[in-house]
Amino acid sequence: MSVPGDSTASPFDSEPPSEPEPSGDLRICIVQEQADWSGFNRPEEAIYAAAAALASHAESVRARGYEAGVVLANDAMVRQLNASYRGKDAATNVLSFPFQAPPGGVPDDRPYLGDVVLAAETIGREAAERGLEPTAHLQHLVVHGLLHLLGFDHADDAEAEQMEHLEAEILGTLGIANPYADLSA
Numbered sequence: 513m514s515v516p517g518d519s520t521a522s523p524f525d526s527e528p529p530s531e532p533e534p535s536g537d538l539r540i541c542i543v544q545e546q547a548d549w550s551g552f553n554r555p556e557e558a559i560y561a562a563a564a565a566l567a568s569h570a571e572s573v574r575a576r577g578y579e580a581g582v583v584l585a586n587d588a589m590v591r592q593l594n595a596s597y598r599g600k601d602a603a604t605n606v607l608s609f610p611f612q613a614p615p616g617g618v619p620d621d622r623p624y625l626g627d628v629v630l631a632a633e634t635i636g637r638e639a640a641e642r643g644l645e646p647t648a649h650l651q652h653l654v655v656h657g658l659l660h661l662l663g664f665d666h667a668d669d670a671e672a673e674q675m676e677h678l679e680a681e682i683l684g685t686l687g688i689a690n691p692y693a694d695l696s697a
Contacts, residue, residue, distance in 0.1 A: 537567055537577060538579075538580065545585045545586065549584050551646055552636075552646050558647045559650070561686060563580070566682050580627065580658060580661055582654065584630055584632065585629050585631055586631060587632070587634055590603045590631035593607055603633070605630070606630050606631070608626065608661050610626040611625060611626040611627075628661065635650055648683075651686060676692045
């Protein structure tokens with residue numbers, strides 16, 4: 513938490529991060545940045561539930577015993593990060609930043625996976641365009657982002673098929689329909 517007048521304060525500091533919460537032994541720390549998440553039903557609870565569903569899928573995912581951060585951001589912040597780190601000057605729904613230990617760093621008891629950054633406006637707009645419940649779309653993107661932190665990708669068709677299958681299985685445990693079903697028809 514920053515103190516007014518503190519020269520190290522981030523312009524995005526609005527609330528202190530929530531304490532990491534176990535979600536099926538995948539600990540999640542949520543940071544609320546300057547964004548309006550009021551269009552989502554209990555986003556923090558939805559994030560914890562998505563992480564727990566992913567962690568309970570341990571035979572395929574191996575997520576137990578890790579920690580990750582989830583940043584609830586706005587399009588402006590995500591656009592800035594996307595431009596800085598990916599060279600794409602546009603907002604996107606989710607970005608994943610895998611943790612990279614500094615050279616000579618000491619391993620932690622509970623390895624830190626990295627951070628997932630979510631853009632409220634883009635996620636809300638996509639949900640409306642696709643006729644999805646916004647919180648269900650949020651949970652899909654949390655699972656998607658966390659899978660990236662665990663090393664899954666969709667750079668080629670085989671990787672995409674494996675990742676989409678995992679996402680659909682995990683989301684199914686939350687009662688969320690396969691988000692890729694309409695795309696394969």
